[in-house]
Amino acid sequence: MSRLRKQGLTRRALLSRAVAAGGLAVAGAGFIAAPDAAWAVEVTAITEHQMATLLQMARDIYPHDRVGDRFYAIAIKGYDSAEHRAMVAEGIEMLDAAAREAGFDNYLAAGWEAERVAILRSIEDSVFFQTVRGGLVTGLYNQKEVWPIFGYEGESFSQGGYIDRGFDDIDWL
Amino acid sequence: MANAARFELTDDSVVVIIGTGAGGGVLAYELARQGVKVVALEAGGRYLPEDYINDEWDSFGQLAWTDPRTTSGDWRVARDFSGLPAWIVKAVGGTTTHWAGASLRFQDHEWKALTTYGAVEGASLLDWPIDAAEMAPWYEKAEAKLGVTRTGNFPGLPGNNNYKVFEAGAKALGYKQVSTGRMAINSVDNDERPACQQTGFCFQGCKWGAKWSAAYTDIPRGEATGNLEVREHSHVARILHDNQGRVTGVEYFDRDGNLHFQAARIVALAGNSFESPRLLLNSASSMFPDGLANSSGQVGRNYMRHTTGSVYAIFEKPVRMWRGTTMAGIIQDEARHDPSRGFVGGYELETLALGLPFMAAFLDPGAWGREFTSALDHYENMAGMWIVGEDMPQSTNRVTLSDVEDRFGLKVANVHFSDHPNDIAMRNHAYRQGQAIYRAMGATRTLPTPPYPSTHNLGTNRMSERPEDGVVNRWGQSHDIPNLFVSDGSQFTTGAAENPTLTIVALAIRQADHIAREMSAGNL
Ligand SMILES: Cc1cc2nc3c(=O)[nH]c(=O)nc-3n(C[C@H](O)[C@H](O)[C@H](O)COP(=O)(O)OP(=O)(O)OC[C@H]3O[C@@H](n4cnc5c(N)ncnc54)[C@H](O)[C@@H]3O)c2cc1C
Numbered sequence: 001m002s003r004l005r006k007q008g009l010t011r012r013a014l015l016s017r018a019v020a021a022g023g024l025a026v027a028g029a030g031f032i033a034a035p036d037a038a039w040a041v042e043v044t045a046i047t048e049h050q051m052a053t054l055l056q057m058a059r060d061i062y063p064h065d066r067v068g069d070r071f072y073a074i075a076i077k078g079y080d081s082a083e084h085r086a087m088v089a090e091g092i093e094m095l096d097a098a099a100r101e102a103g104f105d106n107y108l109a110a111g112w113e114a115e116r117v118a119i120l121r122s123i124e125d126s127v128f129f130q131t132v133r134g135g136l137v138t139g140l141y142n143q144k145e146v147w148p149i150f151g152y153e154g155e156s157f158s159q160g161g162y163i164d165r166g167f168d169d170i171d172w173l
Numbered sequence: 174m175a176n177a178a179r180f181e182l183t184d185d186s187v188v189v190i191i192g193t194g195a196g197g198g199v200l201a202y203e204l205a206r207q208g209v210k211v212v213a214l215e216a217g218g219r220y221l222p223e224d225y226i227n228d229e230w231d232s233f234g235q236l237a238w239t240d241p242r243t244t245s246g247d248w249r250v251a252r253d254f255s256g257l258p259a260w261i262v263k264a265v266g267g268t269t270t271h272w273a274g275a276s277l278r279f280q281d282h283e284w285k286a287l288t289t290y291g292a293v294e295g296a297s298l299l300d301w302p303i304d305a306a307e308m309a310p311w312y313e314k315a316e317a318k319l320g321v322t323r324t325g326n327f328p329g330l331p332g333n334n335n336y337k338v339f340e341a342g343a344k345a346l347g348y349k350q351v352s353t354g355r356m357a358i359n360s361v362d363n364d365e366r367p368a369c370q371q372t373g374f375c376f377q378g379c380k381w382g383a384k385w386s387a388a389y390t391d392i393p394r395g396e397a398t399g400n401l402e403v404r405e406h407s408h409v410a411r412i413l414h415d416n417q418g419r420v421t422g423v424e425y426f427d428r429d430g431n432l433h434f435q436a437a438r439i440v441a442l443a444g445n446s447f448e449s450p451r452l453l454l455n456s457a458s459s460m461f462p463d464g465l466a467n468s469s470g471q472v473g474r475n476y477m478r479h480t481t482g483s484v485y486a487i488f489e490k491p492v493r494m495w496r497g498t499t500m501a502g503i504i505q506d507e508a509r510h511d512p513s514r515g516f517v518g519g520y521e522l523e524t525l526a527l528g529l530p531f532m533a534a535f536l537d538p539g540a541w542g543r544e545f546t547s548a549l550d551h552y553e554n555m556a557g558m559w560i561v562g563e564d565m566p567q568s569t570n571r572v573t574l575s576d577v578e579d580r581f582g583l584k585v586a587n588v589h590f591s592d593h594p595n596d597i598a599m600r601n602h603a604y605r606q607g608q609a610i611y612r613a614m615g616a617t618r619t620l621p622t623p624p625y626p627s628t629h630n631l632g633t634n635r636m637s638e639r640p641e642d643g644v645v646n647r648w649g650q651s652h653d654i655p656n657l658f659v660s661d662g663s664q665f666t667t668g669a670a671e672n673p674t675l676t677i678v679a680l681a682i683r684q685a686d687h688i689a690r691e692m693s694a695g696n697l
């Protein structure tokens with residue numbers, strides 16, 4: 001959670017300032033946040049729309065229904081930088097253009113995952129898509145906080161390995 | 174290291190060894206033990222069990238060779254990991270820090286691949302100039318050194334969850350040769366190292382030292398003899414020679430980027446199968462315009478990586494495959510040569526587990542969407558195995574010099590690889606068998622997973638009877654230059670079905686014996 005700002009925003013304060021962005025995150029001036037205000041990401045270099053779109057895109061690329069938005073937000077937070085501004089602007093515009101071609105106002109306006117995935121498929125060979133996807137492989141799955149959701153136990157040496165902790169405890173064979 | 178020797182750069186009585194992995198690390202100790210003075214130059218740094226990290230990416234950052242390399246050919250690695258053709262180590266001890274420890278002898282017939290299989294179209298098969306009988310005593314010494322389970326008095330390791338699924342599935346299919354294998358992992362306290370604690374990060378360096386690695390066995394022991402100096406962060410750039418065509422020493426960059434010349438009586442090359450031919454090619458001179466030891470044109474050719482692939486499967490209930498030894502067991506019934514299966518040579522099936530971060534990176538590189546993520550969602554219920562089979566040497570699969578340069582301005586290795594039809598037939602057979610094993614245990618989904626970046630790299634300076642067929646002779650000695658040796662996996666004539674390291678170690682012990690004998694006889 002280190003790079004996320006845990007703000008003391010009330011749900012009402014947030015919603016009153018925010019523009020709903022898809023069903024997922026709420027974009028306001030300078031941040032995007034969970035609709036229930038459980039977390040928020042500040043945006044400084046890119047726009048709220050771009051960040052909210054990146055977040056939805058990340059989820060659609062690697063959808064895990066038991067992994068909360070905040071983990072995806074951490075994985076893409078790095079794109080909010082001067083260095084990435086142009087790449088993000090061009091990439092999101094390309095994605096929104098592909099969405100318009102498919103009959104939606106923009107990418108976030110496509111309500112079903114399958115609709116958004118079809119839009120993503122149409123740009124999957126682009127450098128932008130491949131950069132975002134490639135970054136997620138470590139950005140998402142290398143977060144230690146995500147591992148328990150998948151059951152992965154991580155480091156084990158400090159606990160003496162698994163010799164007394166179930167390396168051979170399978171009971172259903 | 175109190176005794177560790179220091180030799181002068183001008184001391185031309187020393188044997189210089191390039192690289193300190195399975196080949197170089199063992200050769201260094203075995204020579205030092207016999208009183209030969211050795212300078213071992215290692216491009217990487219020194220890390221010991223207390224330094225190893227139980228975290229896949231952090232460990233990769235610590236140990237892996239990430240200097241640039243380029244790729245070509247139709248193997249999928251060239252697309253998915255174009256700058257990372259191999260997953261190997263740059264550190265004192267080389268890839269023996271990463272390795273899983275599976276330690277198998279070649280089957281007798283595998284020393285004679287051409288004779289046994291006959292000519293295979295498109296393959297550059299050859300018989301090794303040595304055979305099983307000649308290698309048997311060296312294998313015995315190697316097994317004793319590594320403390321290999323199920324050899325000598327060492328018992329087998331206990332099986333973990335991943336193994337239990339694998340074993341039960343194998344037996345359901347009627348396989349007979351299934352066990353927790355022969356592993357260079359202590360099943361009992363041995364060699365001043367503890368027994369395996371089933372920690373499950375064998376690929377990240379064993380923090381207990383239960384798994385054999387040259388980093389904390391042969392290398393410190395060699396240093397303790399007072400005859401071995403290991404210089405880490407020393408990247409060899411070129412091997413030099415005199416106008417009689419004998420090598421005189423090597424040029425290397427130290428950690429600050431300064432270039433030095435270390436004189437040598439003998440040079441032994443053990444940088445693994447990309448760096449060793451790269452170095453020979455980068456050492457081209459007016460006398461040897463095609464690179465050192467390359468009158469045959471075979472330097473860099475016949476690159477082999479074993480026919481690999483993995484099979485993962487998802488079950489109704491948890492397996493937790495990551496717990497315990499990474500490579501916890503083996504099925505050997507398919508290792509035989511039986512052309513009725515539609516291919517020559519054979520393959521082994523060995524359990525394998527990746528942590529979640531590596532599973533995400535390697536399960537189906539480039540894949541995305543629910544087909545991919547729904548598999549990862551059941552990571553806890555996955556079991557996994559790895560295929561390792563004999564691949565066909567092909568003269569067009571090769572290491573050449575790329576146009577890309579590293580930070581020293583040295584041309585890097587380009588690795589070109591395409592599967593031979595025999596490799597594809599074997600892999601498909603193994604995928605079928607692997608999936609059948611798991612289905613027999615009620616797998617709800619099976620995932621035939623493509624090969625990872627190479628972990629086994631062989632053949633690019635191959636051993637041959639005749640000088641025109643290969644780079645080195647039966648001792649790993651260059652056909653062209655008598656005081657130049659190759660001591661790593663690049664000297665393999667063919668790959669056999671077995672994981673290569675026990676054979677690399679056995680060859681290094683044998684080579685040390687030969688070099689020491691020839692030196693004292695005044696022949697070298
Ligand atoms: C994840 C993994 C699992 C494995 N599991 C097994 C297994 O279970 N069983 C098995 O038999 N094998 C296994 N292997 C393969 C095994 O590790 C290798 O076969 C073996 O280590 C190769 O030995 P080598 O001497 O050829 O090279 P390495 O051990 O790779 O050593 C080469 C050394 O040379 C150094 N070097 C290279 N170029 C230069 C230069 N120019 N100057 C100075 N130094 C240089 C490198 O930094 C490196 O330290 C595994 C490998 C990996 C990656």
Ligand code: SF4
Pocket residue numbers: 161358368369370371372373374375376378379380381382383384497498499
């Ligand atoms: S499982 Fe055993 S060999 Fe592997 S790292 Fe752990 S203790 Fe070492």
